[in-house]
Amino acid sequence: MTTPNPTAAILIIGDEILSGRTRDANMYHLAGELTRIGIDLKESRVVSDDREAIVEAVRALSAKYTHVFTSGGIGPTHDDITADCIAAAFDRSIGVRDDAKALLTAHYEGRGVEFNDARMRMARIPEGAELIDNPVSIAPGFSVENVHVMAGVPNIFAAMVAGLLPRITGGKPLLSQSYRINRPESTVAEPLGDLAKRYPDLSMGSYPFNRDGAFGTNIVIRGQDGAMVEAALMELATLFPAEEHS
Amino acid sequence: MTTPNPTAAILIIGDEILSGRTRDANMYHLAGELTRIGIDLKESRVVSDDREAIVEAVRALSAKYTHVFTSGGIGPTHDDITADCIAAAFDRSIGVRDDAKALLTAHYEGRGVEFNDARMRMARIPEGAELIDNPVSIAPGFSVENVHVMAGVPNIFAAMVAGLLPRITGGKPLLSQSYRINRPESTVAEPLGDLAKRYPDLSMGSYPFNRDGAFGTNIVIRGQDGAMVEAALMELATLFPAEEHS
Structure with missing residues (x-):
């Protein structure tokens, strides 16, 4: 917890x-x-x-x-x-x-x-x-x-x-990892939503961008447990392998 | 009004x-x-x-x-x-x-x-x-x-x-004039406060800055009445003439 x-x-x-x-x-x-x-x-x-x-x-x-x-x-x-x-x-x-x-x-x-x-x-x-x-x-x-x-x-x-x-007394720093996907947010949304449900202790933010007319999505995974953040990142990378990003 | x-x-x-x-x-x-x-x-x-x-x-x-x-x-x-x-x-x-x-x-x-x-x-x-x-x-x-x-x-x-x-229905645009004074805000405060009292329909903002170790103040006069903004600006320029700004 x-x-x-x-x-x-x-x-x-x-x-x-x-x-x-x-x-x-x-x-x-x-x-x-x-x-x-x-x-x-x-x-x-x-x-x-x-x-x-x-x-x-x-x-x-x-x-x-x-x-x-x-x-x-x-x-x-x-x-x-x-x-x-x-x-x-x-x-x-x-x-x-x-x-x-x-x-x-x-x-x-x-x-x-x-x-x-x-x-x-x-x-x-x-x-x-x-x-x-x-x-x-x-x-x-x-x-x-x-x-x-x-x-x-x-x-x-x-x-x-x-x-x-x-x-001032702080807390446990939030760790975060970013992952860039060169596809529009709407094609990322469903698998990302499923992943987020399986990691309720993490926050997964999805940040669309468009650069030179191309739509892409940055995913930011945040949580206090570094191992859990890494595990979710690996799953995300498997869902959207780098080869697809060209 | x-x-x-x-x-x-x-x-x-x-x-x-x-x-x-x-x-x-x-x-x-x-x-x-x-x-x-x-x-x-x-x-x-x-x-x-x-x-x-x-x-x-x-x-x-x-x-x-x-x-x-x-x-x-x-x-x-x-x-x-x-x-x-x-x-x-x-x-x-x-x-x-x-x-x-x-x-x-x-x-x-x-x-x-x-x-x-x-x-x-x-x-x-x-x-x-x-x-x-x-x-x-x-x-x-x-x-x-x-x-x-x-x-x-x-x-x-x-x-x-x-x-x-x-x-969307707008209103009367606020007009504004800026005036830069190369003196610290604390030497500008009293005359500016007096000026602000004499123009209750205008807003006079004072924005200190420090650049390369020198302190200065930007004054921004805002109001809906352009002639009134200009009159207040002239008074400000008389209080803090450009010669003092070097």
Whole structure:
């Protein structure tokens, strides 16, 4: 039997993704990192910079999954409202925190720039949160209960994830094997469905593609038991031998 | 005053996005198309190939927004369960529909391939749906009430969207102007916040970047009134003249 892994959702906050101005990179990055450590990403949501939408999504996802990772809205400008929304979602107070302020003070003094009110906003942290290190631009992220709040700029997000994940308990990583069949999905469907029924502990995904007018199918077999994944792969290769793929 | 535009959500269905195997392209494409015709994309969700998760998301999004666009899970294989989930979400029956079957029969006969049971699955359409044309691989999408169901393969998704959007009523397109400031976001935040307060009908987004170690900020001003967007842009340019940007 397989052991259930911890589950997760990512909540991406930002009008720029929904308007089509920016293509999200953070979900794709996090999905790969979580798969590697055995946490199952079950859902992703993108909402706009809107207080009600953010609070509602944080509450719903936090209640449903082991972990929630958020991206965006913790900078110094008027549209950065994530920290206040997290505090509201958990009915906590929020204010400038000494350790976060000290980090920023040292950083700005070292660079000889003014620590203005806008920058001070980035030291506002919900009560009882744990800080997440930001080695790129110093202003920290934070965790409140099972919600981990990080910046939206992709290289800062990735650096925060790298610092955060070692303190989160993972599960058994999913192993996967891919197999490419140069035939349309509809000719693969029936034998694949039969195979999937005989391996209920594995997930078998079928991903059609068309390239230069030719239809083909990538099959991805996933599971926690490497020997079982290999056995299913061998059966698949027998059903669709490489000779047919030309 | 601005007129509220129709709203929309996109629901992306597929384990391959959540496992990090595939980077989603369809949300980014749809976001741009909707912005062009004045429909405000308010939320995006990605869920796995799981019946309960799909039904719950379809119901929640359909109740909340003017339109819901789905991507993925309408092919011929065992993991393609979207059509059944849409039927379940709206308590409708589902079965092979004659016009969808006729399209597929003609297509497969023309290419001399067998119309097998797996292919027949793609003619299963919820009761009372309207078909969405698929010029690439023929198997149609469909609309049930305000939910528009399309394929996940990006070029098929894009072709379906191109056929669908002309029959959907748009709103007033959002106009936008970008302005790049070669200063960190925290020095831009206060004057920008003041400017945003004086233009409540515009949205002003602030997008920090760091490139080769230098921090900068892109400001995006959006609104339905082009003259107002231009006026705000001129004020922004006066606050942060190009001379300072070097």
